[in-house]
Amino acid sequence: MTDVLIIGGGISGSAIARELSRYQLNITVLEKDVDVSAGTSKANSGIVHAGFDAKPGTLKGRLNAKSNAMFDRLAKELDFPFKRIGALVLCFDEADIPKLEQLKVRGEENGVEGLRIIDRDELMQLEPNMSDIAVAALYAPTSGIVCPYEMTIAFAENAAQNGVSFVFNAKVTSVSKENGIFTVKTESGAEYTCHILINAAGLYADEINNMLSERKLKIRPRKGEYSLFDKAVGGFVNHTIFQLPTNLGKGVLVTPTVEGNMLIGPNAEDIDDKADVSTTAEGHREIFEKAELSVKDIPYKQIIKAFSGLRAHEAGGDFIIGEAEDCENLINVAGIESPGLSSAPAIAEMVADIIKQKHELKENPDFNPCRKPVIRFRDLDNEARNRIIEKNPAYGTVVCRCETVTEGEIVDAIRRPLGATTFDGVKRRTRAGMGRCQSGFCSPRIVEILARELGVDITEVTKSVHGSNILIGRDKLIGDAENEKR
Amino acid sequence: MKNVDIVIVGGGPAGLAAAVSAKRHGADSILILERDASLGGILNQCIHSGFGLHRFKEELTGPEYAQRYISLVEELEIPYLLGTTVIDITHDRKVTAVNSEDGVIEIQAGAVIMAAGCRERPAGAINIYGDRCTGIYTAGTAQKFVNIDGYMLGKKIIILGSGDIGLIMARRMTLEGAEVKAVIEIMPFSSGLNRNIVQCLNDFGIPLYLSHTVTSIKGDKRLESVTVAEVDQSLKPIKGSEREVECDTLLLSVGLLPENEMSKRADVVLSGVTGGAVVNERFETSTPGIFACGNVLHVHDLVDYVSEESERAAKYAVDFVRGRTYAESDIQITPGSGVRYTVPFKINPHNIEDNLVIRFRVSTRYSDKRIRVLINGEPVMSRLEPALVPAEMQTAVISREKLNAIPDIRDIVVEVGD
Numbered sequence: 001m002t003d004v005l006i007i008g009g010g011i012s013g014s015a016i017a018r019e020l021s022r023y024q025l026n027i028t029v030l031e032k033d034v035d036v037s038a039g040t041s042k043a044n045s046g047i048v049h050a051g052f053d054a055k056p057g058t059l060k061g062r063l064n065a066k067s068n069a070m071f072d073r074l075a076k077e078l079d080f081p082f083k084r085i086g087a088l089v090l091c092f093d094e095a096d097i098p099k100l101e102q103l104k105v106r107g108e109e110n111g112v113e114g115l116r117i118i119d120r121d122e123l124m125q126l127e128p129n130m131s132d133i134a135v136a137a138l139y140a141p142t143s144g145i146v147c148p149y150e151m152t153i154a155f156a157e158n159a160a161q162n163g164v165s166f167v168f169n170a171k172v173t174s175v176s177k178e179n180g181i182f183t184v185k186t187e188s189g190a191e192y193t194c195h196i197l198i199n200a201a202g203l204y205a206d207e208i209n210n211m212l213s214e215r216k217l218k219i220r221p222r223k224g225e226y227s228l229f230d231k232a233v234g235g236f237v238n239h240t241i242f243q244l245p246t247n248l249g250k251g252v253l254v255t256p257t258v259e260g261n262m263l264i265g266p267n268a269e270d271i272d273d274k275a276d277v278s279t280t281a282e283g284h285r286e287i288f289e290k291a292e293l294s295v296k297d298i299p300y301k302q303i304i305k306a307f308s309g310l311r312a313h314e315a316g317g318d319f320i321i322g323e324a325e326d327c328e329n330l331i332n333v334a335g336i337e338s339p340g341l342s343s344a345p346a347i348a349e350m351v352a353d354i355i356k357q358k359h360e361l362k363e364n365p366d367f368n369p370c371r372k373p374v375i376r377f378r379d380l381d382n383e384a385r386n387r388i389i390e391k392n393p394a395y396g397t398v399v400c401r402c403e404t405v406t407e408g409e410i411v412d413a414i415r416r417p418l419g420a421t422t423f424d425g426v427k428r429r430t431r432a433g434m435g436r437c438q439s440g441f442c443s444p445r446i447v448e449i450l451a452r453e454l455g456v457d458i459t460e461v462t463k464s465v466h467g468s469n470i471l472i473g474r475d476k477l478i479g480d481a482e483n484e485k486r
Numbered sequence: 487m488k489n490v491d492i493v494i495v496g497g498g499p500a501g502l503a504a505a506v507s508a509k510r511h512g513a514d515s516i517l518i519l520e521r522d523a524s525l526g527g528i529l530n531q532c533i534h535s536g537f538g539l540h541r542f543k544e545e546l547t548g549p550e551y552a553q554r555y556i557s558l559v560e561e562l563e564i565p566y567l568l569g570t571t572v573i574d575i576t577h578d579r580k581v582t583a584v585n586s587e588d589g590v591i592e593i594q595a596g597a598v599i600m601a602a603g604c605r606e607r608p609a610g611a612i613n614i615y616g617d618r619c620t621g622i623y624t625a626g627t628a629q630k631f632v633n634i635d636g637y638m639l640g641k642k643i644i645i646l647g648s649g650d651i652g653l654i655m656a657r658r659m660t661l662e663g664a665e666v667k668a669v670i671e672i673m674p675f676s677s678g679l680n681r682n683i684v685q686c687l688n689d690f691g692i693p694l695y696l697s698h699t700v701t702s703i704k705g706d707k708r709l710e711s712v713t714v715a716e717v718d719q720s721l722k723p724i725k726g727s728e729r730e731v732e733c734d735t736l737l738l739s740v741g742l743l744p745e746n747e748m749s750k751r752a753d754v755v756l757s758g759v760t761g762g763a764v765v766n767e768r769f770e771t772s773t774p775g776i777f778a779c780g781n782v783l784h785v786h787d788l789v790d791y792v793s794e795e796s797e798r799a800a801k802y803a804v805d806f807v808r809g810r811t812y813a814e815s816d817i818q819i820t821p822g823s824g825v826r827y828t829v830p831f832k833i834n835p836h837n838i839e840d841n842l843v844i845r846f847r848v849s850t851r852y853s854d855k856r857i858r859v860l861i862n863g864e865p866v867m868s869r870l871e872p873a874l875v876p877a878e879m880q881t882a883v884i885s886r887e888k889l890n891a892i893p894d895i896r897d898i899v900v901e902v903g904d
């Protein structure tokens with residue numbers, strides 16, 4: 001029996017787990033995938049929004065700006081890449097400038113600092129590749145960019161360091177409550193019991209809630225497609241560029257990523273399949289068409305990857321955070337779509353406060369807010385590189401040439417708390433395979449290192465979930481020879 | 487910081503040939519930097535034969551071809567570092583590399599020869615949409631897994647793109663017991679050599695669908711099927727022609743890109759057509775003392791030409807180290823009608839010591855056309871070709887005598903004409 005069971009190892013579940021690990025609580029996170037940050041948290045814009053977009057008074061409005069201010073400290077404590085580069089909301093019609101003003105007022109009501117309207121001249125100075133039709137913009141200097149999966153992994157790792165247990169491949173199949181105790185069953189047949197159940201199941205949060213509460217939720221996936229560009233054009237834009245809605249509907253963004261690529265997207269398409277993260281030609285046409293309103297001469301030749309993510313859109317439109325009215329100690333964290341990533345730290349605090357109101361929580365004297373630092377070879381100077389190679393020669397072997405990731409970093413990513421167990425896990429922790437060749441050269445090496453470190457046969461190494469094996473078996477010749485030997 | 491006369495980035499066919507040539511031209515200190523654990527580069531995984539017909543007048547496998555040069559490097563006692571990745575090159579030729587034994591190595595090079603080869607165009611760079619599953623690999627990555635590591639990737643294979651590695655892998659996967667269902671090529675002609683189509687596809691009954699492409703991929707965990715469609719003249723999929731083909735593996739052979747990240751750091755100007763450096767007749771890039779040869783310069787069809795080119799580049803690198811000066815190469819060679827690019831991009835006739843060798847590729851298929859070289863608008867070379875294909879690198883040679891006979895060379899054009 002645990003004190004707290006969290007369903008979902010996305011950004012919400014991971015941030016809550018880390019926040020609650022400040023207290024003397026027995027906490028377990030159940031994640032259906034093989035790794036944290038495997039769903040919506042890995043495929044989104046990676047923006048730490050300033051907080052001007054949401055209506056004042058809503059949870060989104062209340063939490064976003066507050067959370068934004070927490071990022072400098074968190075990025076330092078948890079060692080994840082974060083840059084406060086500022087955002088621009090472009091306006092394409094003089095007649096729409098009052099809408100920028102409204103957005104500014106709304107932002108100020110939400111507590112966003114530094115907002116101002118800038119004219120085309122200043123805009124051109126900030127963004128030389130701006131389109132000819134942009135007339136003005138709202139400038140939000142506090143907006144930032146973050147790597148969403150590195151951030152999630154950082155929270156989860158720190159939570160694990162502070163005693164939280166994570167169980168993977170643990171898809172919840174049923175939840176029930178009797179005598180104040182929740183019983184949660186997973187696909188493998190395992191059973192977990194707890195006093196407090198936190199539903200941070202992302203796209204599936206409605207299903208979890210609806211098993212326990214009569215106040216039914218309905219989450220419909222809203223797909224967004226993205227196009228990722230080579231680092232060679234990472235400086236094409238300097239800020240996160242949004243658009244005021246036009247007659248083409250809600251706009252798309254064009255932004256540098258915190259790792260130095262350029263990202264365009266997302267569109268918004270309501271779909272029914274919660275597992276459908278496919279990309280489409282139509283979706284990409286739409287995001288390119290819209291992006292061309294913001295910037296001109298998009299370097300399409302530099303595209304290295306198409307991907308899509310699903311927003312966990314709840315019919316009510318706002319975050320749903322709080323104890324279910326008809327189910328005590330079930331705390332829902334549902335409908336966490338944009339600005340969910342930005343708000344996660346504040347959401348985690350809010351959840352902790354909700355629990356504190358009902359239960360007396362004792363501080364965990366051993367809580368360490370700092371995650372074990374990550375060595376990123378490419379960011380070190382040569383002196384530091386030599387020091388680390390001397391200690392561990394594996395840091396002198398570059399495995400991923402595009403992103404300059406060394407064997408030492410890959411081994412560390414596997415051996416860390418909550419370490420990588422899959423190819424994608426290594427990718428997200430180290431960026432190996434995420435560069436312009438998209439793992440063409442380094443994948444054989446990474447697969448080999450994973451097999452060695454995990455102590456499994458190389459054919460058992462998977463890309464992600466069970467069944468996504470990269471190799472199917474021995475060559476005919478070698479296989480025959482091995483069989484003969486046997 | 488240590489000083490080395492000639493630093494060679496890459497120990498594949500280009501780097502090896504350059505090293506041997508530099509030594510034979512009298513270079514005192516040479517260092518090859520190779521990121522892999524052995525010399526030979528991509529040739530090591532090319533276990534098929536067909537290499538060396540021009541160079542050695544015999545048919546060798548990739549590793550055999552590489553070994554000829556590796557043996558020379560060993561005989562000539564040319565130093566090399568393995569497992570060593572170059573992480574920076576400056577415009578004044580400071581080379582920074584790293585390996586597990588020496589840590590970060592900083593070298594002041596007299597001249598640098600870029601011989602880092604090329605990489606494959608990945609799936610993300612071509613417009614295939616659909617599910618995110620395992621089972622999609624570039625042909626070269628598959629070749630490494632199968633030939634070097636000894637593992638199979640799948641059983642039912644579709645190959646997109648008819649580049650040479652794709653064709654070679656069609657045969658290889660078949661020999662390993664996989665069912666290669668088809669090779670799909672978006673262009674109306676193959677981008678691979680004809681001999682590979684005959685030996686790797688026709689001999690094994692593997693169909694090649696020209697003017698077709700893969701429009702989407704389907705699969706939950708592992709690839710389950712791809713949608714193949716015919717394309718129209720503007721390469722757009724034709725509605726109604728789509729059909730789903732069951733497969734567990736998609737191999738991509740959709741183009742090779744010269745790997746010039748380090749060149750860019752050294753301010754080397756690159757060509758938008760080849761992706762390689764803009765070089766003169768001495769294979770010197772826009773950054774003085776930095777030379778380029780092999781697939782890092784432009785993607786070759788045969789390794790034999792890589793060796794030849796690299797040997798010539800190395801000679802000039804040695805000249806540079808010795809302070810020999812050449813006249814400025816300010817006469818452009820312009821790709822005319824039907825020609826995509828030329829190497830070199832510019833020359834000075836006074837610098838040509840024997841022949842001016844121009845390598846180039848045609849932009850589409852031609853039959854019974856002439857390759858012509860015009861100097862100041864006048865043809866100086868003309869050759870009838872029964873068949874010209876983009877897959878084959880072409881060569882035009884103008885003798886020094888012919889060049890010297892023209893007093894005031896203003897422009898040179900290479901074209902395909904009647």
